Amino acid sequence: MAHYDTYKTLYKYIQERYIEISRQFGISFAYLLGVSNINASNCWKEGGVEMLMWPTYRFGWGADPAMDMGRIHDEINRIFSGYRGGGRFAAVNVWTNEEAIKVVAELPGVGPDDVNVQIEGTTLEIGGERKAPELGDGESYLQQDMNYGAFRRLVELPYEVDPDKVRARCRDGVLEVELPRSEATKPKKIAVKTA
Amino acid sequence: MTTEIEKREAEPLARISPDVDLIDHGSSYELRADMPGVAPGDLSVNTEDYVLHLSGVARSSSPEGFRAARREFGDCEYGISYRLSQEIDLDAIQARISNGVLSVELPKREKKGSRKIEVETA
Numbered sequence: 001m002a003h004y005d006t007y008k009t010l011y012k013y014i015q016e017r018y019i020e021i022s023r024q025f026g027i028s029f030a031y032l033l034g035v036s037n038i039n040a041s042n043c044w045k046e047g048g049v050e051m052l053m054w055p056t057y058r059f060g061w062g063a064d065p066a067m068d069m070g071r072i073h074d075e076i077n078r079i080f081s082g083y084r085g086g087g088r089f090a091a092v093n094v095w096t097n098e099e100a101i102k103v104v105a106e107l108p109g110v111g112p113d114d115v116n117v118q119i120e121g122t123t124l125e126i127g128g129e130r131k132a133p134e135l136g137d138g139e140s141y142l143q144q145d146m147n148y149g150a151f152r153r154l155v156e157l158p159y160e161v162d163p164d165k166v167r168a169r170c171r172d173g174v175l176e177v178e179l180p181r182s183e184a185t186k187p188k189k190i191a192v193k194t195a
Numbered sequence: 196m197t198t199e200i201e202k203r204e205a206e207p208l209a210r211i212s213p214d215v216d217l218i219d220h221g222s223s224y225e226l227r228a229d230m231p232g233v234a235p236g237d238l239s240v241n242t243e244d245y246v247l248h249l250s251g252v253a254r255s256s257s258p259e260g261f262r263a264a265r266r267e268f269g270d271c272e273y274g275i276s277y278r279l280s281q282e283i284d285l286d287a288i289q290a291r292i293s294n295g296v297l298s299v300e301l302p303k304r305e306k307k308g309s310r311k312i313e314v315e316t317a
Contacts, residue, residue: 016210016211016212091267091268092265092267093255093263093265093267093268094263094264094265095258095261095262095263095264096261096262096264097260097261097262101264102258102261104255106231106232106268107231107294107295108229108231108294108296109229109295109296110294111294133216133218133227135218138221139218139219139220139221140218140219141217141218141219142217142219142224143215143216143217144216145214145215145216145229146214146215146216146227147214155265158264170294172232172233172234172292172294172295173229173230173231173232173233173294173295173296174231174232174255174295
């Protein structure tokens with residue numbers, strides 16, 4: 001029974017990772033893996049999996065199947081982290097229309113003072129550092145999934161923007177950058193006269 | 196007549212287990228979970244016996260009049276549950292969220308009548 005539960009949890013976990021990857025790379029990547037019909041709502045319809053773990057695992061997990069799951073979890077994370085292109089940190093959405101571009105980046109744990117936004121030509125650079133909590137004597141990590149340190153993402157913009165009108169703000173660990181199109185590159189409407 | 200956006204809002208959200216750091220501070224544990232885009236009001240932290248449930252909804256609604264040129268993340272529900280050790284003082288658990296990182300403080304109960312026993316050499 002314990003084995004069955006472990007494999008069920010593992011299977012759910014892999015499905016979930018596929019979703020994350022297909023979310024980041026578009027459905028074509030999921031097709032390559034032969035999991036085209038997987039989507040989030042399918043996977044969680046059965047009530048969802050709860051990852052149950054003991055915070056005190058360093059004192060021994062013994063017969064708890066979650067112990068093995070923890071290891072498998074780490075292993076799968078490591079295997080898949082290579083597929084994340086520019087690293088899993090700072091996932092980016094880009095929205096455009098004729099007038100402006102909006103770039104939205106996930107930056108958990110990064111405040112306004114820790115992030116730099118720069119524009120050079122049609123390249124937007126989002127860089128900065130996610131600072132790790134400082135631990136004192138007798139304090140230690142029991143589990144660490146989060147990535148700390150410097151990060152950098154480059155986003156190619158579809159047209160030139162007016163650097164003076166760019167606005168950026170951070171809220172709830174999400175950075176939003178609004179980039180209005182430069183007047184010079186805006187499409188101009190030419191009135192057609194009748195002869 | 197429901198609009199496309201309303202239809203999509205009604206669909207179940209993708210469930211994602213967040214990245215979690217667990218720190219032993221000595222007198223307490225601290226559980227940190229990455230939940231970017233989750234406002235304090237969209238967060239729920241509760242305990243059921245010795246199981247701690249964390250969940251938060253992140254909605255980054257698509258801006259009106261824009262089309263997606265690149266989509267690396269979408270709306271989702273972060274959710275994870277932990278079975279807590281009996282040494283945790285359930286009544287003293289505290290949670291806060293800052294910059295999209297949820298931090299839950301899990302104070303350890305003071306051990307009653309515990310003492311170290313010296314081992315003597317014969």
